[in-house]
Amino acid sequence: MDWTSQHMQTIPESGTLRMFEIANRLEAEGHKVYHFEVGQPDFPTPSNIVDAAVDALKRDFTKYVSARGIPLLLDAIANMFAARGITISGNKNVVVTTGAKMALFMGVLATIDVGDDVLVLSPDWPTYRVMIRAAGGNPVPVPTGPDYALDEEVLKSRITDRCTCLIVNSPNNPTGGVLRRDDLKAIFDLASDHDFVVFSDEIYESFVYDGLSQTSMLQIDPAMERTLVINGFSKAYSMTGWRLGYAIGNAETINNMVRIQQNTTSCATSFVQSAGVEALRGDQSSVHKMRSMYEKRRNRIVELLSHVDGVKCTKPQGAFYVFPDVSAYGITSERLAEIILRDTGVVCTPGHEFGEQCDYRLRLSYATSMEVIEEGMTVLKKYLESLEQAVRPTGTKRTR
Ligand SMILES: Cc1ncc(COP(=O)(O)O)c(C=O)c1O
Numbered sequence: 001m002d003w004t005s006q007h008m009q010t011i012p013e014s015g016t017l018r019m020f021e022i023a024n025r026l027e028a029e030g031h032k033v034y035h036f037e038v039g040q041p042d043f044p045t046p047s048n049i050v051d052a053a054v055d056a057l058k059r060d061f062t063k064y065v066s067a068r069g070i071p072l073l074l075d076a077i078a079n080m081f082a083a084r085g086i087t088i089s090g091n092k093n094v095v096v097t098t099g100a101k102m103a104l105f106m107g108v109l110a111t112i113d114v115g116d117d118v119l120v121l122s123p124d125w126p127t128y129r130v131m132i133r134a135a136g137g138n139p140v141p142v143p144t145g146p147d148y149a150l151d152e153e154v155l156k157s158r159i160t161d162r163c164t165c166l167i168v169n170s171p172n173n174p175t176g177g178v179l180r181r182d183d184l185k186a187i188f189d190l191a192s193d194h195d196f197v198v199f200s201d202e203i204y205e206s207f208v209y210d211g212l213s214q215t216s217m218l219q220i221d222p223a224m225e226r227t228l229v230i231n232g233f234s235k236a237y238s239m240t241g242w243r244l245g246y247a248i249g250n251a252e253t254i255n256n257m258v259r260i261q262q263n264t265t266s267c268a269t270s271f272v273q274s275a276g277v278e279a280l281r282g283d284q285s286s287v288h289k290m291r292s293m294y295e296k297r298r299n300r301i302v303e304l305l306s307h308v309d310g311v312k313c314t315k316p317q318g319a320f321y322v323f324p325d326v327s328a329y330g331i332t333s334e335r336l337a338e339i340i341l342r343d344t345g346v347v348c349t350p351g352h353e354f355g356e357q358c359d360y361r362l363r364l365s366y367a368t369s370m371e372v373i374e375e376g377m378t379v380l381k382k383y384l385e386s387l388e389q390a391v392r393p394t395g396t397k398r399t400r
Contacts (some may be wrong), residue, residue: 011130015353019337023347034376036364037347039173039321041238043293046286049237052278056271065270067262068254069096071185071245073273076280077246086218092223092251094259096268096276100203100232100245103257107199107228107247108262110256112137112164119158119166119196122355123148123323125173134154141164141358147316148177152186159190165197171204171214174363175356176298176316177325178208179214188220188227197253198227203245204319206287208234209295212317224250234322236287237279242272294320297373304377305364309385320367323351327360329387337362344383346376 019037027033068074074090088094097103112118114136120128122141129139144152148170155289157165168187170179179187191198195242200217208214221227232245244378245268247257261267278397299317301322305313310328326336333350340346340362351361366373 007136008134010133014126015334016126016349019341019347019349022338022341023345026341026345033341033345033347034379035368035370036366036372036376037349039235039365039367040175040240041235041290041320041367042369043238043290045238045242046279046282048282048287049239049275049279052282053242053271055276056274059357061271061274063266063270065273066292067267068258069093069094069268070270070273070277072277073280076277077248078196080280081133081216081218081248083131084216084219086216086222088218088224088248093248093254095247095254095261096273097245097247097257097261098230098243098265099234099266100201100230101127102243102261102265103230103232103245103247104128104201105134106257106260107230107249107253108132108135108137108165109260110253111197111199111228115162116164117160117162117374119155119163121148121150121155121168121172121289122353123172123174123351123358123361124167125169125201126353128167128169137164138162139297141355143355144175145178146177148172148179150179150183150188155187159194159274163194163196165199166191167199168217169201169203171208171316171318173204173319174321174349174358174361176319176321178212178214178316178318179219184215184217184220186327188217191226197228199228199230201230203230203232203235203378204329205231207291207294207320208318209291209298210317216297218248224248228253232277238290239279240274242269242275244268244276248361257364261382292345293303294366297368298322299375300370300371301364301366304373304381308377308381310387311384320365323354323361323362324364326384327362329384331387333362340383344379346380363399 038165078090118132132139193301233239313324337350349363351358
C-alpha cells in the first residue's frame, strides 16, 4: 500500500535545505564552507533570557499551560504594543505559539477554506506557499518592484473573487525591503474594498536601518478589523531554537487559533514563555547591539558585492538579507548557487525559491560574522569574475 497522501505530494522539497545538505556533506569531507544561506542570528541568546528560563525550570514551571499563553506573557505583549500607542487586550487579542511559523499556520487554517485564493506579496518566504497549499488554498503571487516596493496596480490586478487573504512581510525575507506607512494604508484600503484579511508577518521588525522606523499593520488597523499580525522571538532575541512566537488579531480569529492550538501542540512550552516575558520586559540593549552589528554587516556586504563585476546589489533597509541580481551570468539561480558552492564553498540560497520573478537572484544572509563576510565575498568575487570572463567576451559592455 502507498501511504503517501496525494495532497502532500503537491508540497515541493525545500531548495534551501537541499543546499544545506550539500554544504554539510562538503564540510564533513573537510572542505571550507562559508554559510550565507541560513536566516539564523549568529549571536547567543542574551543571558538574562537564558537565566529566566533556568529559574522557571528550577521552579518546576514545566507543566501544560493555557493554550492561549501564560498571562504574564500575554500582558507583556500587550504592554509592548501599548508603549507604541496600540491598545490590545492580552486576554482577547493574543495567542502565544511555538514559533511564528506555527502562528502563521494556525492563522491560515483558521482563515481559509479549500479552494480559496491567498495573495502573497512576492518575493516571498516559500513557507507561505507551502502552508497555503497544505490548507487546500491557492497561493497567488503578487510581484513587487525593487526591494519589495509595492505596485498597487499589480496588487489590484491579482485580486480574485475567491481571495480571502493577503500575506505581507515587512521587513521582507528575502529582499530586505521595508514597506512604508502609505503602502500599508493602501493595502488596508484594498483589503477593505475587496473584503479580505491581511496577515502581516513582522518577525524582522527589530532590524530596520538608516534611522528608519518600522510601521506595524496594527498602526493602520488598530481595531484589528482585518489584520492578523505575526511575530516572534527567533530573530529579535536570537531565540530560533526556543520556538516562541505569537499572533495578534481580533477576538474571533484568535479564539479559532486557540482551538487549533488546544488540539495540536497544546501550548507553547511553559518555561520558554517565562523566558519570553524576560525578553520583552528586560534590558533591550542586546537587541540594539545586534541591530547595529547587522547594519555594519549590511553596509560591508553590499559594498563588497557592488565591486563584483556582473552583480547588481541594492542596499536594503531591513532584515538581514541581500538579494543581488546575477542575471549577467545567464545561469539560473539554482544552477549558479550549486556551482558556487561546489567550486568555492560559499553557500547562498537560489532566488528561484522565493518566487517566479527571482530566477536570476541569490539570497545571502549576513547573520554571520564580519570575518566570514570578508572571506566569503573575496572568494565569491574571484570566482564570479572568472565566470564572467567565460560568459562575456572581453570588450562587451557590462551591466552594473
Ligand atoms: C519571514 C519569516 N517569517 C517567519 C519565520 C519563522 O520564525 P519562527 O522561527 O518564529 O518560526 C521566518 C524564519 O526564517 C521568516 O523568515
